[in-house]
Amino acid sequence: MKQGTIIRIISNQYQIYSDGITYDAKAMGKLRKGVSPVVGDIVDFEKMDDIYGIQKIHERKNQLVRPLIANVDQAIIVMSAKDPDFSTVLIDRLIFLISYEGITPVLVITKMDMIEDESDPVYGYIEDYKKGGYEVYVNGKEFDTKDIEAAFKGKISVLTGQSGAGKSSLLNRIDNRLEIKTQAISKALGRGKHTTRHTQLFEINDGWVADTPGFSSLDLENMDVHIFAHTVPDFVPYVGKCKFNDCIHINEPQCAVLEAVEDKEIVKYRYDHYKEVVKMIQNKR
Ligand SMILES: Nc1nc2c(ncn2[C@@H]2O[C@H](COP(=O)(O)OP(=O)(O)OP(=O)(O)O)[C@@H](O)[C@H]2O)c(=O)[nH]1
Ligand SMILES: [Mg+2]
Numbered sequence: 001m002k003q004g005t006i007i008r009i010i011s012n013q014y015q016i017y018s019d020g021i022t023y024d025a026k027a028m029g030k031l032r033k034g035v036s037p038v039v040g041d042i043v044d045f046e047k048m049d050d051i052y053g054i055q056k057i058h059e060r061k062n063q064l065v066r067p068l069i070a071n072v073d074q075a076i077i078v079m080s081a082k083d084p085d086f087s088t089v090l091i092d093r094l095i096f097l098i099s100y101e102g103i104t105p106v107l108v109i110t111k112m113d114m115i116e117d118e119s120d121p122v123y124g125y126i127e128d129y130k131k132g133g134y135e136v137y138v139n140g141k142e143f144d145t146k147d148i149e150a151a152f153k154g155k156i157s158v159l160t161g162q163s164g165a166g167k168s169s170l171l172n173r174i175d176n177r178l179e180i181k182t183q184a185i186s187k188a189l190g191r192g193k194h195t196t197r198h199t200q201l202f203e204i205n206d207g208w209v210a211d212t213p214g215f216s217s218l219d220l221e222n223m224d225v226h227i228f229a230h231t232v233p234d235f236v237p238y239v240g241k242c243k244f245n246d247c248i249h250i251n252e253p254q255c256a257v258l259e260a261v262e263d264k265e266i267v268k269y270r271y272d273h274y275k276e277v278v279k280m281i282q283n284k285r
């Protein structure tokens with residue numbers, strides 16, 4: 001029996017990477033009745049007559065639904081400085097979603113080559129996110145990618161962000177042998193479809209990076225406001241310090257998060273994005 005990682009799925013054909021070799025395999029009947037393997041799964045497989053069969057899926061550390069991928073160590077939020085416009089609302093929605101799933105968010109701001117004005121507001125936003133405790137990388141055409149490659153080392157990373165943000169282009173810049181299809185945004189957005197359609201893992205720096213069709217909206221139906229209040233990374237240093245254990249940092253007395261916003265330790269617009277999502281979750285119930 002061999003063990004490997006599922007790096008790609010095309011209809012019911014699974015590509016498994018194991019010890020430097022990629023195998024094509026099928027899911028065995030006994031598996032298919034229960035859970036289907038997804039990209040990122042660690043599986044046991046063996047040769048059956050002329051094909052390889054997946055016999056067992058190892059327990060998942062976590063799982064994202066859109067994109068469908070398991071065992072993610074970190075999610076790279078790719079946001080363009082412009083074209084499409086930089087949006088703190090979008091970044092924060094993705095941070096909330098990813099953190100709620102127990103996955104660490106990392107930011108990459110692309111298309112910085114298109115920013116000419118040194119006083120562009122994007123620089124201020126980058127500082128705000130750094131201050132919030134996030135790892136932030138900037139990139140663009142002709143930029144060096146060494147720092148981002150180092151961040152991929154030994155991990156399973158998933159790229160996420162709106163269509164046209166430059167996710168596939170970033171991977172091509174890191175390794176030009178990948179030759180992933182990219183497309184000018186006017187076309188991509190005009191059709192309302194992503195250029196990248198399938199989730200696939202690429203090997204970069206002893207790690208795996210998933211290029212995905214990207215954007216995934218908040219699944220408010222399934223979000224619990226109390227869990228949410230404890231998983232926003234910016235708030236983590238403060239949550240234990242609120243007067244009430246079940247504080248959701250909206251209007252409770254002696255709330256350490258509200259005090260931090262007051263003291264400008266937490267950036268106000270970022271707190272407001274949190275508050276909007278709390279209201280949205282509450283209105284769903
Ligand atoms: N100037 C500049 N253009 C870029 C940069 N990154 C991407 N682009 C352009 O932006 C467009 C969209 O890039 P893609 O890499 O296809 O975007 P994506 O995020 O993979 O989009 P989907 O697959 O649709 O989700 C392409 O025309 C790229 O050439 C960059 O850093 N600088
Ligand atoms: Mg793409």
Ligand SMILES: [Zn+2]
Pocket residue numbers: 242247248249250252254255256257258
């Ligand atoms: Zn609080």
